[in-house]
Amino acid sequence: MATFSDVPSESFRLSMLINDKRYRAYTFQFIALLLLIGAFSYLGYNLVKNLQSAGLNISYKFLGDPAGYDINQRLIEYDNQSTHWRASLVGVLNTLLVAFLGCITATIIGVVVGVLRLSNNWIVSKLMSVYVEIFRNVPVLIWILIIMAVFTSVLPQPRDFRGANATASMVADSFAFTGRGFYSPAPIFNDGSMVVVVAFILSIAGMFYYRRYAKKALFERGQMLPTFWPSIGILLIPSILVFFVMGQPISLEYPALKGFNFQGGIYMRASLISLWFALSIYTAAFIAENVRAGILSVSSGQSEAAASLGLRPNRIMNLVVLPQALRVIIPPLISHFLNLTKNSSLAIAVGYMDLTGTLGGITLNQTGRAIETVLLLMAFYLTISLSISAIMNVYNNSMKLKER
Amino acid sequence: MVHCSGNYPTVLKSLPLWGTNFCLVYSGQAEHQEEVKMKKSVLLGALAVTGLAAGMASAGTLDDVKARGSLNCGVTTGLVGFAAPDANGEWQGFDVAVCRAVAAAVLGDSSAVEFVPTTGKTRFTALASGEIDMLARNTTWTFSRDVDLKFEFAGVNYYDGQGFMVPADLGVTSASELDGATVCIQTGTTTELNLADFFSANGISYEPVPIETNAEAQPLYLEGACDVYTTDASGLLATRAAFENPEDHVVLPEIISKEPLGPLVRHGDNGWGDIVRWTLNALIAAEELGVNLGNLDSIAGETKNQEIKRLLGAEGTLGEMLGLDAEWAKRAIAVGGNYGEVFDANIGPDTAIGVERGLNAQWTDGGLLYTPPFR
Numbered sequence: 165m166a167t168f169s170d171v172p173s174e175s176f177r178l179s180m181l182i183n184d185k186r187y188r189a190y191t192f193q194f195i196a197l198l199l200l201i202g203a204f205s206y207l208g209y210n211l212v213k214n215l216q217s218a219g220l221n222i223s224y225k226f227l228g229d230p231a232g233y234d235i236n237q238r239l240i241e242y243d244n245q246s247t248h249w250r251a252s253l254v255g256v257l258n259t260l261l262v263a264f265l266g267c268i269t270a271t272i273i274g275v276v277v278g279v280l281r282l283s284n285n286w287i288v289s290k291l292m293s294v295y296v297e298i299f300r301n302v303p304v305l306i307w308i309l310i311i312m313a314v315f316t317s318v319l320p321q322p323r324d325f326r327g328a329n330a331t332a333s334m335v336a337d338s339f340a341f342t343g344r345g346f347y348s349p350a351p352i353f354n355d356g357s358m359v360v361v362v363a364f365i366l367s368i369a370g371m372f373y374y375r376r377y378a379k380k381a382l383f384e385r386g387q388m389l390p391t392f393w394p395s396i397g398i399l400l401i402p403s404i405l406v407f408f409v410m411g412q413p414i415s416l417e418y419p420a421l422k423g424f425n426f427q428g429g430i431y432m433r434a435s436l437i438s439l440w441f442a443l444s445i446y447t448a449a450f451i452a453e454n455v456r457a458g459i460l461s462v463s464s465g466q467s468e469a470a471a472s473l474g475l476r477p478n479r480i481m482n483l484v485v486l487p488q489a490l491r492v493i494i495p496p497l498i499s500h501f502l503n504l505t506k507n508s509s510l511a512i513a514v515g516y517m518d519l520t521g522t523l524g525g526i527t528l529n530q531t532g533r534a535i536e537t538v539l540l541l542m543a544f545y546l547t548i549s550l551s552i553s554a555i556m557n558v559y560n561n562s563m564k565l566k567e568r
Numbered sequence: 569m570v571h572c573s574g575n576y577p578t579v580l581k582s583l584p585l586w587g588t589n590f591c592l593v594y595s596g597q598a599e600h601q602e603e604v605k606m607k608k609s610v611l612l613g614a615l616a617v618t619g620l621a622a623g624m625a626s627a628g629t630l631d632d633v634k635a636r637g638s639l640n641c642g643v644t645t646g647l648v649g650f651a652a653p654d655a656n657g658e659w660q661g662f663d664v665a666v667c668r669a670v671a672a673a674v675l676g677d678s679s680a681v682e683f684v685p686t687t688g689k690t691r692f693t694a695l696a697s698g699e700i701d702m703l704a705r706n707t708t709w710t711f712s713r714d715v716d717l718k719f720e721f722a723g724v725n726y727y728d729g730q731g732f733m734v735p736a737d738l739g740v741t742s743a744s745e746l747d748g749a750t751v752c753i754q755t756g757t758t759t760e761l762n763l764a765d766f767f768s769a770n771g772i773s774y775e776p777v778p779i780e781t782n783a784e785a786q787p788l789y790l791e792g793a794c795d796v797y798t799t800d801a802s803g804l805l806a807t808r809a810a811f812e813n814p815e816d817h818v819v820l821p822e823i824i825s826k827e828p829l830g831p832l833v834r835h836g837d838n839g840w841g842d843i844v845r846w847t848l849n850a851l852i853a854a855e856e857l858g859v860n861l862g863n864l865d866s867i868a869g870e871t872k873n874q875e876i877k878r879l880l881g882a883e884g885t886l887g888e889m890l891g892l893d894a895e896w897a898k899r900a901i902a903v904g905g906n907y908g909e910v911f912d913a914n915i916g917p918d919t920a921i922g923v924e925r926g927l928n929a930q931w932t933d934g935g936l937l938y939t940p941p942f943r
Contacts, residue, residue, distance in 0.1 A: 236762070424749040534693045
């Protein structure tokens, strides 16, 4: 008589995909993935097919054609015979410029406001609350438009600088603040200026070296060296000496009123200034709240402990509170930087030629290639945003709590 | 949720259950509302091409319009005299009249028009995607738009050219004196290219200030943020008419481009294209033949001119050939009169805009309007 030992079978059966708890999750995820792929490929196929039947094929050939239009603010060489691709690059650089400037000023304003909002001074803290509430509760486009309108209507136009009885005049004969932008002297690098530039770069390196040395002295020997004035001295004195030794090779080009506009010097357009300013103060209102939250997240016991060790208030802030607060502040700060960068696409409202204005605006319209340009636009913004995230995440990792 | 709590504490506090989803939706809307608004048509267009383009291939625009009971007509976001809502919110203007004439011819009701405001940027996507049935938005007929963008221009309802407007006290009398000037341009038009060509050809420099719409350009120009405003001469006159002191601004004599403006439809539906084309031609022919609002009802019976009879449907089967009834043209003319009457009522010398007929006179009066015969 044969005996059966009922050994539980470990072999895999198809029904286990549904019945076994271990595999069920994978099954459903796999099905969901298939459905998702199916949906997207259906949409993609539908798009391509319908474009074909309308006689429009996706093609990026237009990027090589001459753009035919002019752009006012160009950080790289560009004229109206350059290609659409070149025009897009000009737009990318303009986007990056305003995003970079905006992130810096927004951070500075945000930190200052955030700290002041915690001030014991009633007026200061209330004023900062009002600032935060006003700026973050009104859409940024409205701020951009208001600031541009105030800018152009309050400041004098170049024509007011003209004639015998001009109603406006240049500041110190070198700066002109007009409704079309700010003009300031531009440096001109003559022969021998390279030596001065190199000397300046070496001074910067020297300054950092000195600060490192001072820190080392503090940590190893407990010796506190002054840092502020020596740093400034190292930074400026050698460069100034070299400048005069080389016979003043760097001169200034002053802006002057010629025809309709000021010519020469450095010209910061009203569109850049108002966009930059609007994005900065708008984003700063959000950052201020993060900073406040970050500081509040550090328990008061920390600063009390630091005070009992005899640290002065500014050292408590720099050495105890802020390093811990930064761990709370940085992650949301990243998303504010991303928001600022994306909000810069509202630039066309004030005539600033950013990426949306060149590639997504004039190029799109002149070539009629809406889908191609919008896809390219998305790719550009995605790249820019992911790069900012990556950089900020590296910084975040260096700041975050080291667990040992 | 942590991520957003800095931005919208009040919202999250009052609706904690909604959590992250709500917050994401909210922040997206608040921060990009305007951007989205600006691009809505482009994106809608792109989506429509993705999802709805099946309707496009069917090519039965006439049937679609009849089934819908209204005509979707793309116009400007507002240019007095050409297309702008009046005090009662009714769209009025020279381009609007074309839309209304087509609606009257096809549907028998000049008010059965859904006006879709489009910017220079969004107009072509709106038309290509089927969001609108026709575009009557002072759009220049160019080779690439006709051929490459796959549109069909139904004719020219206004012969225009690009001009410059400057404040009179600037003392400028010619566009060649504009070296170094700051120029406000409406983006997304042929204007930018003409301007670049003109200044390059004359070897003078300029500072372009691109502006999205006419309404945004006006304050910038008036506040002196730009020395010159450039667009089609008709647009300049219309813009100037809306100023507080129109006489303080002069339109320079140079016309630097040819801008034949006209209504357009999508490629591929020639029957629909014919209807728009011949409705426009009917208005022009009516002026040439002396048909106007006053004699529209009686002239067909009184005249011995066979072409008038064919036009108004008293003889022949022109309407039938178009797929419409016999009185299509009569209804189109009844909306606002013939071409000349429409012109005079909206942009003519007696209006605030004050445009002379010039090139837009009948060929018999030395102009360029010359409609093919109705037979």
